[in-house]
Every structure is written in C-alpha cells, then in structure tokens.
Amino acid sequence: MSAPQQKRGARVDLESVGQVFVHGQSPVTALWDVSLTIPDGQFVSLVGPSGCGKTTVLGMLAGLLQPSQGRALIDGQSVAGPRRDVAYMFARDALMPWRSVRKNVEFGMQVKGVPTQERRETAVKWLERVGLAQYENSPINKLSQGMRQRVAIARTLALTPRLILMDEPFAALDAQTRALQQAHFIRLWEELNCTVIFVTHDLTEAIRLSDRVVLIGSRPGRIVADMSIEIERPRHLAEAFKDPKFVEYHSQLSTRLSREVLASGLH
Numbered sequence: 001m002s003a004p005q006q007k008r009g010a011r012v013d014l015e016s017v018g019q020v021f022v023h024g025q026s027p028v029t030a031l032w033d034v035s036l037t038i039p040d041g042q043f044v045s046l047v048g049p050s051g052c053g054k055t056t057v058l059g060m061l062a063g064l065l066q067p068s069q070g071r072a073l074i075d076g077q078s079v080a081g082p083r084r085d086v087a088y089m090f091a092r093d094a095l096m097p098w099r100s101v102r103k104n105v106e107f108g109m110q111v112k113g114v115p116t117q118e119r120r121e122t123a124v125k126w127l128e129r130v131g132l133a134q135y136e137n138s139p140i141n142k143l144s145q146g147m148r149q150r151v152a153i154a155r156t157l158a159l160t161p162r163l164i165l166m167d168e169p170f171a172a173l174d175a176q177t178r179a180l181q182q183a184h185f186i187r188l189w190e191e192l193n194c195t196v197i198f199v200t201h202d203l204t205e206a207i208r209l210s211d212r213v214v215l216i217g218s219r220p221g222r223i224v225a226d227m228s229i230e231i232e233r234p235r236h237l238a239e240a241f242k243d244p245k246f247v248e249y250h251s252q253l254s255t256r257l258s259r260e261v262l263a264s265g266l267h
Helices: 054-061 101-111 116-129 145-157 175-192 203-209 244-264
Strands: 012-023 026-038 043-047 069-074 086-089 163-167 195-199 212-216 223-228
Touching: 012 054, 026 054, 026 069, 026 212, 026 223, 043 054, 043 203, 054 069, 054 163, 054 195, 086 145, 101 116, 101 145, 116 145, 145 175, 175 203, 203 212, 203 244, 212 244, 223 244
Parallel strands: 043 195, 043 212, 086 163, 163 195
Antiparallel strands: 012 026, 012 069, 212 223
16 A cells, blocks of 8 residues: 655644734734644635734744744644745845846755755756746846746745745736736646745735635734635636625625724724
8 A cells, every 4th residue: 555645735833822022122012812723735815904913923934933922833843943844935036136047046945955956957947837947047137027026936936845935925016917926826836735824915815816814903913804715716816806705705804904904003
C-alpha cells in the first residue's frame, strides 16, 4: 500500500493571541484574545480598519514577532522564528534593481542553499508560468509595475511554500492590472493548493479571491465576523455583482466594516 499523500498546505492556529506595543511610555494593544483556525489549503482574507492588527497577525506567523500572549502555530508547532515553508509577500514587490528578472526569482532559493543549476531551472519554469519567460535577462527597472508584481509572485512560488502571507500585494496596481494579477495568482494557487492568508482593505478583492473572509474590529483588534464564501470558482469580476450571493456577502461585510471604521475614529 502506498503512503498517504502529504497535504500541500499548512494548518494555522491562533490561540488567544494578544499583542501590546509600547509607543513612548504608553502601551498600545493592537490585538486582544484572537483565536482562529485555518485548515490546510484554505485561502483566507483578513479585512478591517487601518491599525486593527492585520499585518501584526502576518508578522506573528512569519516568525518576525512574538505574541504578548497566546500562541501562533503552524502545523501544531509554535512559531519561534522564520520558517522555510512560509513565504511573505509585501505591498511593494521589494525586487532588487541590480539583479536581472531571473536572478530576482532565484534569490530566495539562493538564500536556502539550492544548487545553482536547480535554482536557475526552477526560476525559468516559474517565469514561464507567469508569462515572463522572454524577460528572463531583463533589468527590473525596464518592467511595468504589473510585470514586476508577477516577478515577485514567481519568486514567492519558486520557494514551494506551504503557507503564503500576503500584505496587500496588489494595492499599488491600477484597477485593470490588479484584476488580471488576481486572476493569474488564483489560477496558480489552485494548482499548488497551499494555504494563503491575504490582507486587504478591498472587500470586493477579498470576496473574489477567498474561501473565507475574517473581519478584524477596530483596536484592540478582535474577530467580529468570520464568513465562508460559498461561490463557485472561477469568479469573474465583471459578473461578481450579478451574483446574489456576492452582493449579500459584500453588503454584510460592508455594514460591519463601516461600523468598525466609525468606532476607530478613522472616518
């Protein structure tokens, strides 16, 4: 009998997590008593007012920040520091202008000690997957912002992560390019079946991309809504607002989010 296939994505658990920062001499509670379970392979978006702790959650799971209370776990193990099977995509692409497109994709693998030929072949493969094979040797500053973001996606996926943390990765793009990048990323994610935690301020983006949308309330951040998105994939943006389910999800989340923005004093 063959061994059972290993699950591709990572399971994530937050157990009564809290985070307090000190600004000057004053403590500021960013998160308080947040508990959340994300099964392997699920795509979850975190939404909420600015300053509610969304990026703090990503920092905990990336091993960049230790909770003031509670535990952040990946596959049942407390996160004590950065892990090789966790990738973090920031709002900006963070590409290195002195390296070619392919060399940028290779960078993470180089840090992990992947042999030269293997990382080159992997980088070329992923550039083909994101439609940039012909730009392999191009300098980064010759690419459009949308193309740069595809290079960043290739660099991230080339690491074969089991968990991807994404902090508004498409926010800097124009609306049309953003929609194209969303659709392209989702196609790749559906093949890889890794776990994704995606931070965004855009409810339409969250509903379109996610299996589940978690709304974090105004500071101190706590979960005020956890909604499963039961809309069949693929989800086309042009048809989204014709779908009664989409409209209902958007209405419910928008009402709750507006309430939290008002409570935060950011309106």
